[in-house]
Amino acid sequence: KQEVTQIPAALSVPEGENLVLNCSFTDSAIYNLQWFRQDPGKGLTSLLLIQSSQREQTSGRLNASLDKSSGRSTLYIAASQPGDSATYLCAVYILTGGGNKLTFGTGTQLKVEL
């Protein structure tokens, strides 16, 4: 059974700092990996999707990398801002006969302080 772990569970940093969030998964036979942002009490906002043939994706100040062989992904946030405060979830895709399934990690709760 696929298990997804995110470390750290919570992180507090001063504004302007660069930071790395980690995601690991137990079964390397994944299809895609996706990073989401979730604000308190809200739904999921997609940040980056890394497809099976890719090793990284970039969007603005965000960069996500994927190493399937080691079962790891990282989300790099450059020059953090208070507006980046949220919970960040990673999720791995597994192909099934009926489409695909997502298994989520429990998230890293990020707080960026002024």
Next chain:
Amino acid sequence: DAMVIQNPRYQVTQFGKPVTLSCSQTLNHNVMYWYQQKSSQAPKLLFHYYDKDFNNEADTPDNFQSRRPNTSFCFLDIRSPGLGDAAMYLCATSRVRQSGNEQFFGPGTRLTVL
């Protein structure tokens, strides 16, 4: 804009009173998913439809059922809600072999059980 819509955004029901949550999509995706996310936990897949084919997760309680009357709509029925069913319910869609099978999420419905 093509999107995934969930109604209502907030739902309050009484213990044991049946409730239905609604999801609709304008993306013309053939797969629709329902996830449950309890407070401070990872989203957990309940079931999904691949076209008209229903796929139930093994550990989804019998209390939860789903209907997909057409491509655009999918409903989550909770027959006799208990206090433990209070959660955020997230609907997602995807199209097989399109956009890397990426899942697109709605804003969620927060269910409160009194």
